[in-house]
Structure formats: structure tokens, C-alpha cells
Amino acid sequence: MIIDAHTHRYADEVIADPVKFALSQKETHWLKLVTPTQGKGLQGWSDRKEMLSQMKTDGVDRAILQGWYWENPQSCVWQNDWHAKWIREDPQNFIGFVSIHPSITDPLDELKRRQDQGFSGMGECHPWVQGSTLRDAAWMQCMHFADNAGWPVTFHVTEPVGHDYPGRVSTPFDDFLWLAQEIPTLKIILAHAGGLFPFYELNPKVRPDLQNVFYDLAACPLLYDPQVYRQLIDVVGYEKIIWGTDYPLRIMPKTQEKPDFASFKNLLHNEAKLTSKEASAIFGGNILSILP
Numbered sequence: 001m002i003i004d005a006h007t008h009r010y011a012d013e014v015i016a017d018p019v020k021f022a023l024s025q026k027e028t029h030w031l032k033l034v035t036p037t038q039g040k041g042l043q044g045w046s047d048r049k050e051m052l053s054q055m056k057t058d059g060v061d062r063a064i065l066q067g068w069y070w071e072n073p074q075s076c077v078w079q080n081d082w083h084a085k086w087i088r089e090d091p092q093n094f095i096g097f098v099s100i101h102p103s104i105t106d107p108l109d110e111l112k113r114r115q116d117q118g119f120s121g122m123g124e125c126h127p128w129v130q131g132s133t134l135r136d137a138a139w140m141q142c143m144h145f146a147d148n149a150g151w152p153v154t155f156h157v158t159e160p161v162g163h164d165y166p167g168r169v170s171t172p173f174d175d176f177l178w179l180a181q182e183i184p185t186l187k188i189i190l191a192h193a194g195g196l197f198p199f200y201e202l203n204p205k206v207r208p209d210l211q212n213v214f215y216d217l218a219a220c221p222l223l224y225d226p227q228v229y230r231q232l233i234d235v236v237g238y239e240k241i242i243w244g245t246d247y248p249l250r251i252m253p254k255t256q257e258k259p260d261f262a263s264f265k266n267l268l269h270n271e272a273k274l275t276s277k278e279a280s281a282i283f284g285g286n287i288l289s290i291l292p
């Protein structure tokens, strides 16, 4: 079973006019990310037909539809409505994660409703962009809900030191460690190789608190030298590494005309020289083992 644990999909009306959607919903952060100031942007757009056909071509059985850290709580509810429809339409292909906003009205009602609709996790989360923090009481209620539901929670992570990009907002490493200590059973997925947070697992004082922390590789070809993959596996073990692309982002723009899954899958396989055991865990087994 090959699973891409980090993809994004938008409604047809958003794909048709992302700027209009962003302006009407006051989604300025998202707008900065998806509209390039110059040249051909990295953001691809992919509707149901295109995404399913690319998955088939590239041998991807399932994709986790990550939500977004919308600034407007209403956009989160809409995204959840889209996901509810899409996982009902193609239950064999799509796994839905919930978008949440700390100031959404009745967050627990929203989460319960989505659980009943068959959602399997929460993410992609970035409470700082939403004017909040991980330690906010309403946010923590949602984390406890996820923990009780057995849902993994995916966080967008930026590295504390690194290149600037449009809309960069930092995500303090301390807070992730705090969350892992606060709710040790919560399954936390830190996206984008956790902004290299995994290397802190080399600290024997920190490592025991990170047993339920996993790292996805979404967008990594845009961010890091390919040697990072084997190093990550050597430091934290292949059981904690989860493949995801950030589709439909063109994460290998030099060679990708359009977004796909196979380019990164092959790159990771070859660069890290994965054994068959590692490959089956990283490309599906690990995420399957932590889904409810």
C-alpha cells in the first residue's frame, strides 16, 4: 500500500480563481504562498480527475488530504466540507484530515462532526499563522480530542534558521517538545522533515519525550540536500519517517513540468538507498500504523 501522507486539494471554484477566493475570505497568508511575485510559480492546481489519474500513473494507492491553516475560521469549515465530500466520493483513494482554527465556534462540535464523517486526523496545522499558539486553551482542547480519537496531528514546521520565503512564520521547536510532553500519547507528525527537529533526538534527554513524534518529508526536495534522507533515517529510525510530497506543489521544479508523485518517490528511494523493509514502512506502513 503506497500512501502519500501530505497532499492538498481545493474546490473547483478555488482552482478557477484562487485570488478571488483569498480576497473574499481574507486569506492573505495563503495568497502569498500560492501566487508568485515573478515567473512560473511552484503551486500546481489539481482537480479530482487529474489527481486520481496522476496517483494511478505513479502507483499511489491513497493520499491524505491535508487541510490548511486558514486565517478565517469559516474557510476551515469549508475545507472540511470539501474533504467530507471527497472522502465519501473516493473512499479508497482519499483520507481526510481536518482543518481547525482556535477561534472556530464550538471546535469540539466541529471535530466530532468530522469524526462521524470519517475523517482520520488533523492538519496541516499552524496555529501561529492563525494568531494563536500551541499553548492556547482552545487549541489544547482540540489536541486532547485528537488524542482520544487516535488521530495523528500534522504540523507545518519551519526551521529556526533558514531561507526566507513568502509568508514564512516561525514555529518554535520548544512548543512541539512541550506538546509531546504534555500529551505523551498524542501522535504528532512534524511536516517538512520537522524543519530538521529530528536531529534533536540525538540529545538523550530529549529523545524519550519524542516517542510519538513522526516526521513527514513533504516538500523536502525544495528545502534540503538529498543526503538528508539517509541521515534522518540513521538518526531517528525509518519507523518515524513518513513519505509525503506536498502535491500539487512542484517540489522538483527543474525536472517537473507538472506536479507528480513518482519524481520524489524515486529520488528518495535512490538517494537513501532504501531497503525493501524501509521502503514499505516509509511509503505507507508507518502512516497506516498510526491512523485510527
Ligand SMILES: [Zn+2]
Binding pocket: 124, 155, 156, 157, 191, 192
Ligand atoms: Zn506545510
